[in-house]
Amino acid sequence: MIASILETIGNTPLITIPNSNRANEGQVLFKYERYNPGGSIKDRAAIYLVEEAERRGLLKPGGTIIESSSGNFGISLAMIGAAKGYRVIILVDPKTTSANLALLKCFGAEVIVVTEKDDCGSYHKTRISLANKLAQEIDNSYRPDQCFNLLNSEAHYKSTAREIMADCSNKITVFITAVSTGGQLGGISKYLKTFAPEVQIIGVDAVGSAIFGGQSDSYRIPGIGLGWTPSNLNMAHVDRAYKISDEQAFLTARAFARNEGILMGPSSGACALVALKLAQALQPEERIVCMVADGGERYIPTLFNDEWMEQQGFPTNIDMEAIRGMARQLQPWSVCPSTTANYRTDLTQSLEVPESTLRMNSELLARDFVEQNSSIFMD
Ligand SMILES: Cc1ncc(COP(=O)(O)O)c(C=O)c1O
Structure with missing residues (x-):
């Protein structure tokens, strides 16, 4: 018996894609995060941040969790809030799908739709800054602050990465x-x-995002991209970056639903396209682990809706052979991402990142958690 739904987070399967991956290529394995109870990889960071906050006394019984999220992280927090009895307020934007909005409400979260774009043409800064203001106004509130809180990457260091290596x-x-x-x-x-x-570590971003440098512009892939390089990411650890267009990401995700019976969202479509590209240059004994961050149900009104696809000017049917051809043509955006990093230390002040997050980050940076815990991780 399992004591709480929250104990089912993690231990997701690694899945081969035999209909799309040739036997003479590198073997692609999808880490399929849809099996988390909140339906995405974001459950892992959300539970880690909430339980660390409880442990540190930053989140107390009867408290309110306030977060900026385009969908998945908000859904994870809403689920956790429901299970643990916290009020949850999520700031989303017009790109958040109707399915995600409905899911947030299913778990009883309060939703605020931020419609003002920031100077990068996205909603990240306006959402974050409003979330920080609300946290100052609401007593007994906690801001997980996934964008600036370094516990976010620590969560994946401690769970996801170790699971992948063990599998x-x-x-x-x-x-x-x-x-x-x-x-x-x-x-x-x-x-x-x-x-x-x-x-080899490969980062996948949207055309129009500036994480790996370049100009910010608007794009339609949900859950991916930012107008700057996030502090949770050390670019020195990334070997290559690809930027994928909306059309490439959406078409690839649709092709995997039809060709493998695997539902995934557009960000995973983008990653899967890069995986097919790299597999073509590798040997069968070489493994490519590709993150599939969520399932496809929450994109039924968009990605899997023919009318919506036609409105974007995208074809509705494309077979896996054409996707493999598209993958072959891909070129990396950068083969040395650290030279194009776009860190913005000024943002913590201008967006009024909470003192508690800054204190937490200083503590994490001060102690080298890799060395301190290496014996636990490698046992
Ligand atoms: C579906 C999906 N893919 C990828 C990402 C990117 O993950 P991260 O924020 O950990 O960089 C997100 C984040 O919201 C997401 O929801």
Whole structure:
């Protein structure tokens, strides 16, 4: 028997894709995070941040959790809030799908839709800054602050990365994931570069995001991208970055639903396209672990809706052979991401990041948690 739904977070499967991956190529394995109870990888960071806050006395019984999220992290917090009895307020934006809004409400979260764009053409800064203001106004509130809180990447360092290595018996050639707050890529790349430095780390971003440098512009892939390089991500740990267009990401996700029976969202479509590209240049004994951060149900009104796709000017049907051809044509955006990093230390002040987050970060930076805990992680 399981004591709480929250104990089912993690231990997600690694899945092969035999209909899309040729036998003479590197073996692609999808880390399928849809099996988390909140339906995405974000459950892992959310439970870690909430329980660390409880442990440190930052979140007390009867408290309110306030967070900026385009969907998945908010849903995870809403689920955790419902299970633990906290009030949850989530600040979303017009890109948040109707399915995600409905899910937030299912768990009893209060939702605020922020419609004002920031100077990067996205909603991240306006959402974060309003969340910080609300946290100052509401008594007994806690801001997990996934974008600036370094516990976000620590969560993945301690759980996701270790799980992947154990599932692969420590034999991985390439690891691929998408980036927004940098929690996943930051934590997993730190772990792999520490304990398996030969693994190639690939970051996947949206065309229009500035995480790996370049101009900010608008894009439609939910959950991915940012107008700057997040502090949760150490670019020195990333070997290569790809930027994927909306159309490429959406078409790839649709093709995997039809060709493998695997539902995934657009950010995972972007990663899967890069995985197909890299597999074509590797040998069968080499493994490519590709993060599939969520399932596809929450994108039924958009990605899986033919009318919506046509409105975007995207085709509705494309077979896996055409996707494989598209993958072959991909070129990396950067083969040395640390040279194009776009860190913005000024933002903590202008967005009024809470003192509690800054104190937490100083503490994490001061102690080298890798060295301190290495014996626990490698046992
Ligand atoms: C579906 C999906 N993919 C990828 C990401 C990026 O993850 P991270 O914020 O850990 O960089 C997110 C973040 O919200 C997401 O929801």
